[in-house]
Amino acid sequence: MLFFSFFKTLVDHEVTVELKNDISIRGTLKSVDQFLNIKLDDIQVLDELKYPHLSSVKNVFIRGSVVRYVHLPAAGVDTALLEDATRREAAQQSTKPSR
Amino acid sequence: MSFFGFDTTLPRDRGHPREAPGFGEAPDPFAGFSHRGGAGGDDEALEFEDTYDGLGDQLDETDDTFNDDTFGSSGLEAPAVGKDFDFFGQTAKVSDAIHEEQLRYTRHQPAPKFAQPKAPKRTGYEKYQIPDLQASADLWGVGSKQQAPETIQQQTFIAPPTQTSAAQALPKKIMSLEEVEAAMRTQKPKPKAAQAPAPVPPSYPPFSVAQAQALAQATAPPQQQSIPAALQAQVSNVAGFPVKPPAPNQVGVDPRFSQPTPTDVPNFAAHPPQILQRPQPIPAQFSGHRGSPQPRQILQNPNRQPVQPAPYPRQFGSPAAAGGFPGAPVITNPQQLLQLSEEERAAFLIEDAKRAKRNHKIFLLSKDNGLMTPQDKNFITRIQLQQLVTATGGLNEPGSDAALSEDFYYQVHNQIRGGPRQNPNQPLGHFAQTYLFQTGGRHGGPGGRRHHRGGDNHMQRMEQQVQRAVEAAKLKPKNKQLVIEGSLGKISFSNAKTPKPLLNIKRQESSDASSRVNADKKSINVSANDRKSILRGIESVYSTLMKLEDHERQMPPPPTEESDAASVQEHLEWRREMVDLNQTLWKELKVMEPIVPKLSSPTPHPFIAFLSHGKGKKAIPRIFRHLDQEQRVTVLTMVVVHLDVLDVVRGAHLQPNEQQLPVAVREEVELFCQAVMPCLFGYVNEAPLSIVTGLLGLVIDGVNIQSVAYTKVGVGILTMLISRAELVKQAGNVNEQEWEQWTVLYNRLFDIIEPVLGSIFPVSVHSSEDMYVWQFLAAAGIGASPEQQQRLVIAVKDRVLDTVLQSKTLPADMASQRLSNVNLFMRAIGLDVELLG
Numbered sequence: 001m002l003f004f005s006f007f008k009t010l011v012d013h014e015v016t017v018e019l020k021n022d023i024s025i026r027g028t029l030k031s032v033d034q035f036l037n038i039k040l041d042d043i044q045v046l047d048e049l050k051y052p053h054l055s056s057v058k059n060v061f062i063r064g065s066v067v068r069y070v071h072l073p074a075a076g077v078d079t080a081l082l083e084d085a086t087r088r089e090a091a092q093q094s095t096k097p098s099r
Numbered sequence: 100m101s102f103f104g105f106d107t108t109l110p111r112d113r114g115h116p117r118e119a120p121g122f123g124e125a126p127d128p129f130a131g132f133s134h135r136g137g138a139g140g141d142d143e144a145l146e147f148e149d150t151y152d153g154l155g156d157q158l159d160e161t162d163d164t165f166n167d168d169t170f171g172s173s174g175l176e177a178p179a180v181g182k183d184f185d186f187f188g189q190t191a192k193v194s195d196a197i198h199e200e201q202l203r204y205t206r207h208q209p210a211p212k213f214a215q216p217k218a219p220k221r222t223g224y225e226k227y228q229i230p231d232l233q234a235s236a237d238l239w240g241v242g243s244k245q246q247a248p249e250t251i252q253q254q255t256f257i258a259p260p261t262q263t264s265a266a267q268a269l270p271k272k273i274m275s276l277e278e279v280e281a282a283m284r285t286q287k288p289k290p291k292a293a294q295a296p297a298p299v300p301p302s303y304p305p306f307s308v309a310q311a312q313a314l315a316q317a318t319a320p321p322q323q324q325s326i327p328a329a330l331q332a333q334v335s336n337v338a339g340f341p342v343k344p345p346a347p348n349q350v351g352v353d354p355r356f357s358q359p360t361p362t363d364v365p366n367f368a369a370h371p372p373q374i375l376q377r378p379q380p381i382p383a384q385f386s387g388h389r390g391s392p393q394p395r396q397i398l399q400n401p402n403r404q405p406v407q408p409a410p411y412p413r414q415f416g417s418p419a420a421a422g423g424f425p426g427a428p429v430i431t432n433p434q435q436l437l438q439l440s441e442e443e444r445a446a447f448l449i450e451d452a453k454r455a456k457r458n459h460k461i462f463l464l465s466k467d468n469g470l471m472t473p474q475d476k477n478f479i480t481r482i483q484l485q486q487l488v489t490a491t492g493g494l495n496e497p498g499s500d501a502a503l504s505e506d507f508y509y510q511v512h513n514q515i516r517g518g519p520r521q522n523p524n525q526p527l528g529h530f531a532q533t534y535l536f537q538t539g540g541r542h543g544g545p546g547g548r549r550h551h552r553g554g555d556n557h558m559q560r561m562e563q564q565v566q567r568a569v570e571a572a573k574l575k576p577k578n579k580q581l582v583i584e585g586s587l588g589k590i591s592f593s594n595a596k597t598p599k600p601l602l603n604i605k606r607q608e609s610s611d612a613s614s615r616v617n618a619d620k621k622s623i624n625v626s627a628n629d630r631k632s633i634l635r636g637i638e639s640v641y642s643t644l645m646k647l648e649d650h651e652r653q654m655p656p657p658p659t660e661e662s663d664a665a666s667v668q669e670h671l672e673w674r675r676e677m678v679d680l681n682q683t684l685w686k687e688l689k690v691m692e693p694i695v696p697k698l699s700s701p702t703p704h705p706f707i708a709f710l711s712h713g714k715g716k717k718a719i720p721r722i723f724r725h726l727d728q729e730q731r732v733t734v735l736t737m738v739v740v741h742l743d744v745l746d747v748v749r750g751a752h753l754q755p756n757e758q759q760l761p762v763a764v765r766e767e768v769e770l771f772c773q774a775v776m777p778c779l780f781g782y783v784n785e786a787p788l789s790i791v792t793g794l795l796g797l798v799i800d801g802v803n804i805q806s807v808a809y810t811k812v813g814v815g816i817l818t819m820l821i822s823r824a825e826l827v828k829q830a831g832n833v834n835e836q837e838w839e840q841w842t843v844l845y846n847r848l849f850d851i852i853e854p855v856l857g858s859i860f861p862v863s864v865h866s867s868e869d870m871y872v873w874q875f876l877a878a879a880g881i882g883a884s885p886e887q888q889q890r891l892v893i894a895v896k897d898r899v900l901d902t903v904l905q906s907k908t909l910p911a912d913m914a915s916q917r918l919s920n921v922n923l924f925m926r927a928i929g930l931d932v933e934l935l936g
Contacts, residue, residue, distance in 0.1 A: 001506060005506045006508050078512055081512055
């Protein structure tokens with residue numbers, strides 16, 4: 001849930017999603033769900049010459065399982081808070097062993 | 100006759116050899132065949148011996164023991180294979196298929212009788228054609244009051260007398276013309292009418308209903324005009340009705356829409372197949388729209404109420420429809436129409452035509468109306484909302500604590516960054532709703548909130564839906580499997596909170612874990628300062644810190660005079676817990692660990708090690724909030740005593756060939772200045788002079804000031820202490836003795852630091868990072884005696900001049916920045932850069 005929780009805060013921020021097929025798409029994060037499926041708006045493919053068929057695509061829905069990386073806007077991340085959230089998550093994991 | 104029915108006449112009997120047909124003759128593909136066929140028979144043109152290979156001689160004519168096995172029981176005679184081949188019988192077997200094919204063909208192709216230049220165009224008004232026939236039937240005086248099964252669907256519609264009960268019972272059955280006629284004869288009191296010249300050719304194939312409909316619709320208008328008046332008269336007379344000329348108003352109205360009048364009677368008579376059309380069209384119309392939805396809905400929600408049939412446009416001109424429009428006489432029976440005056444009828448027909456068009460429009464728009472009942476829609480909305488609720492965090496868990504732990508980052512982040520949630524104590528339901536409004540409401544946009552909605556009771560209903568969904572989720576048993584009645588297996592569901600585990604890794608036994616923790620503790624005691632254990636120590640500080648913060652959040656209302664014992668007790672409990680946590684935190688900080696002499700121990704003090712890590716530094720501001728004054732001064736003392744072993748001091752010396760510190764060190768220094776210094780400064784700013792004096796004494800005694808002075812943090816701490824003493828003095832409430840002590844210490848410090856004053860600046864004059872040094876010099880200058888000030892000026896004179904010169908080459912704003920830094924010092928000793936001219 002941490003990642004879901006985290007990505008929710010990045011809604012309406014610009015992110016770059018790198019897919020497992022090496023396509024990198026930059027766009028405004030519109031929504032994300034618990035499977036980390038991602039909806040991007042106003043997208044732009046980074047290597048447009050290589051993927052011309054995507055040049056006219058305006059928005060995409062990306063299945064979470066095909067995402068390799070998400071490049072985050074540094075300003076949108078509260079590192080200290082994220083650290084704490086991670087600690088909490090870890091604490092939860094350790095107190096609920098059967099999960 | 101030959102076996103295969105070939106021409107077996109001998110060549111000599113023929114005039115022309117078949118094998119060599121003339122030009123005009125079609126070649127006979129069997130010509131050669133028949134020739135050879137004769138070889139075994141009566142063809143004498145070929146010598147048997149010429150062609151016989153003698154194989155027959157080798158045959159044992161008597162050895163036919165197994166012939167039965169080979170050829171069947173009939174033996175050599177083989178009577179079953181005779182010449183009486185029943186070709187027709189075989190054909191008759193497929194005659195049905197042929198028949199069907201023919202039917203199919205005629206369906207696609209207009210019958211020659213009604214031959215149209217092109218296929219009938221579908222106008223969408225087909226069904227309005229129907230009443231023609233109903234009315235006709237009525238006019239024929241058929242007395243049957245049966246209700247067609249289809250008409251039941253139109254609740255108010257009482258079917259006119261029907262003609263073909265057989266067709267009603269089995270509307271889909273294809274009846275032959277003969278059957279139809281027979282049915283008519285049996286029903287019609289006036290059989291002559293049925294015998295009215297039916298211009299259907301005898302070879303006309305059995306009529307399919309749909310075909311008849313299509314034909315009728317395609318051909319009706321022209322036919323009406325083309326039917327000879329004589330025929331009309333004849334038929335009408337036969338039917339016993341007075342002959343009426345075509346109503347004049349019918350010219351303007353599309354005859355297909357027109358209410359049936361007696362003039363239509365011949366139309367019926369002329370096209371017997373049309374009578375089949377009447378019962379059929381309704382199912383035909385509906386099979387597309389309403390046939391399937393019902394079962395589908397049942398699948399969706401077995402508990403929903405039976406579906407009301409969607410209101411569909413009534414057939415135009417049907418009596419029921421006629422009864423609907425106001426201001427006109429209610430016409431439930433076409434015969435009533437006959438009694439109306441011309442104007443009334445005209446008005447009626449025009450009205451009807453209008454309504455037909457409107458109904459048709461509605462019909463087109465509402466094709467899928469009623470596919471889902473409101474209950475269905477609610478059901479689906481609930482499913483979606485439930486998904487949403489689980490997706491956005493555990494709404495169904497009591498208290499916001501669980502939710503906070505599940506979705507901590509998002510919630511806190513939103514609180515910090517002014518997200519949709521304004522109130523941290525807002526119940527989670529609001530959270531889900533906020534989410535709903537953000538995504539669902541167009542009116543509000545991302546900032547859309549409840550009060551923006553302006554009386555949108557749809558959203559209110561959605562809220563209620565959420566509430567109900569939550570209630571339902573609460574009531575729902577918590578088991579993770581669902582066995583639906585009648586299903587063959589269990590359905591295990593996962594949601595956002597408890598995803599279906601793909602891997603099931605068993606944790607080690609708890610006793611194991613605890614023993615491990617014990618081992619950890621031991622190892623900490625043994626070697627408290629290896630990197631790993633330091634980091635682990637920091638983490639434990641953090642977890643305690645978070646517990647502390649959580650606990651702080653849950654503070655019960657402080658007791659007042661009126662509060663009862665329970666709440667007072669609760670608060671006391673809370674207090675006690677708070678103190679406990681604080682003690683734990685303090686212990687984990689390890690500030691109170693014995694200070695070992697620096698030289699004798701290679702490893703720094705645990706707290707200093709704690710501070711050497713970035714996250715340790717970051718923790719300080721949060722920790723300080725929970726520390727009392729005594730603890731704070733302890734921390735400050737710890738830092739000051741170990742000033743020269745702090746990583747940000749020890750590691751922050753420039754190497755001889757370095758122009759700048761490494762990035763990592765600079766970041767650490769920056770972090771220390773931002774995180775730790777303000778805390779210390781915040782404390783020192785309130786500290787009495789005695790403590791400041793004591794701290795300065797610790798620094799001077801225990802720390803190598805000259806080396807510390809080269810670092811930003813070291814200079815910063817010195818500045819902090821000196822400036823505080825000066826402020827306390829200026830505030831005026833210091834006793835002489837304390838000030839004496841301070842002055843002694845200050846003089847010592849000045850003496851120690853004077854030799855390095857000129858070189859404690861960052862290396863380059865060009866660097867603008869020297870502000871902290873000027874701050875220190877200013878602080879030192881204020882507290883200095885005039886003689887000390889002189890020495891100060893002498894020590895840093897070069898730097899001052901350099902900086903002033905440098906600033907002249909810089910842009911105005913940067914220059915003024917640099918000069919103001921210098922002036923900070925200059926003014927402290929009563930000078931100004933302006934004087935340097």
